[in-house]
Amino acid sequence: MEHEKDDKAKGSWLTYRPEIKVHDCTVRDGGLINNHHFEDGFVKAVYDTCVAAGLDYMELGYKASKRIFAPADFGDWKYCDEDNIRRIVGDNPSPMKLSVMADAERTDYHEDILPKDQSIIDCVRVATYIHQIPVAVDMIQDAHEKGYETTCNLMALSLIHDNDLMEALDLLIQTPVGAIYLVDSYGAFYSEQIRDYTATFLKAVEGTGKLIGIHAHNNQMLAYANTIEALILGANRLDATINGMGRGAGNCPLELLIAFLKNPKFRLRPVLQCIQDHFLPLDGEMEWGYRVPYMLTGLLNQHPRAAIAMRGGDAPDDYVAFYDELSEKE
């Protein structure tokens, strides 16, 4: 048998790297489907599952500004107030860390992110578009000084020009951020591109102790495949969601990822139990996963909003009309 001598690969499919950490985003990314209106029982089930499955992190939702997003319109997980989190996790008597996502320019971070000693949250993940990097840097600094682990999730990477990316990475490595994520927001990337970006990110953080992460979307049915490619090259922070739940085409399915990782600390059975008990009953109520309209926005490197609107409209199955509409706008 031929065996590719890939010097960049950090292991083979039969080994595992204990330093790899898996971050569940089910409730956070899934909340984008239903404006974060999850019942407590569902959030608790996801929390219990993540603990039982041996995950490293679970993300509960956003720290969205109540000035911008009226609380009447959203569920609790849009804001992740301390009391609401504790209602589900108590004092989080588990080794699993909890995170929230804070969007640049959509978070009143000075007020809403409490000093760490007043919070059950362990990690603040700052999500930013490229033009918001200066705000993101300030948010990272703020959260770090308050005592949190931080990450920077660089969204819509597929729209960023190379020189802007290099400048952004230069800025980020000067911050106390712990990990920088490549985020394929539109599910637009192929494995070759993921490999190139992972190498670029890794090179940028070389010698800084910072880690690289990946958050993939499944528009072209590549969320899991691309997550594997990134981890093979050295990405050590991996986002996934139970049953792939997430806006539009969804995310990298947690059950596939932990089965692949083979680290004995991860356990698949609780994830399957959770899918069976809590996700299958959502069929018909919430939609996510690979479908042609989401595939088309991924293919064209566009935000999925047009596909989501189409799926919620009068002709959710008129794929050809949607394709024609997207093609005309190109």
Added chain:
Amino acid sequence: MEHEKDDKAKGSWLTYRPEIKVHDCTVRDGGLINNHHFEDGFVKAVYDTCVAAGLDYMELGYKASKRIFAPADFGDWKYCDEDNIRRIVGDNPSPMKLSVMADAERTDYHEDILPKDQSIIDCVRVATYIHQIPVAVDMIQDAHEKGYETTCNLMALSLIHDNDLMEALDLLIQTPVGAIYLVDSYGAFYSEQIRDYTATFLKAVEGTGKLIGIHAHNNQMLAYANTIEALILGANRLDATINGMGRGAGNCPLELLIAFLKNPKFRLRPVLQCIQDHFLPLDGEMEWGYRVPYMLTGLLNQHPRAAIAMRGGDAPDDYVAFYDELSEKE
């Protein structure tokens, strides 16, 4: 940006190789779901779609032995009698070639495969398990002498030991076979393995003029990703099915593959039209595509039959009981 210098890659995602040929297997592999009981309108729609999409080959079904498989139990596409094919395609007035699959030890090939001048079929694809290679070699010889293009589809590759594989490839390159396919029957392979196998197959046929093909299954949501990996390294014959239709978790979705290939001869719109008109209405009637039970058989490198039986049984959603059952048998 980093750019991997991969000497083995035969192109990048922005280029296309005109020598790549796409083989639709919708009716053949889809027939394994419903014992080949498709209505004529459906088969005609797939045929018209494949022609309009610019595909190179379409496979209609099997040349199964009527002694082994009683015609009362199966639809016409289990046997692909000449008259039945012509009922759909007439004289096939298109550049697209037609194929049938002939399973080793399940085909009365001496009688049922007619001399080419009496047939509308262009290509006979011989499907074989490793222990049937001697029969397969005889079938290839027979079909070749009758005037057909031939391929050999080496099934359940994930169960074959390396030395047996090398011996099988040695035997096959001495036959007139035109292409040898790596068939991931169980959807068990990761991209790293696909890369290694593609390199092994390519090396085996070096200098013979024979081609390498891939037929992937979607148990671990990698059918499309793995097909891309194989083609990047030089596989030039690619199997896919409309909407990923196929037994169990299904196959590489044709719509994703031709969108990726970027050869202007391929057209996506007719495929989308066909999905919309003919595949969406099958929801609830025929099941295929990624689901946890199929994922589990893929993960454990097993035939999907246990998962298919479970999905057709009393507790199709009891993923955990199925997982426990499979794990106990390991």
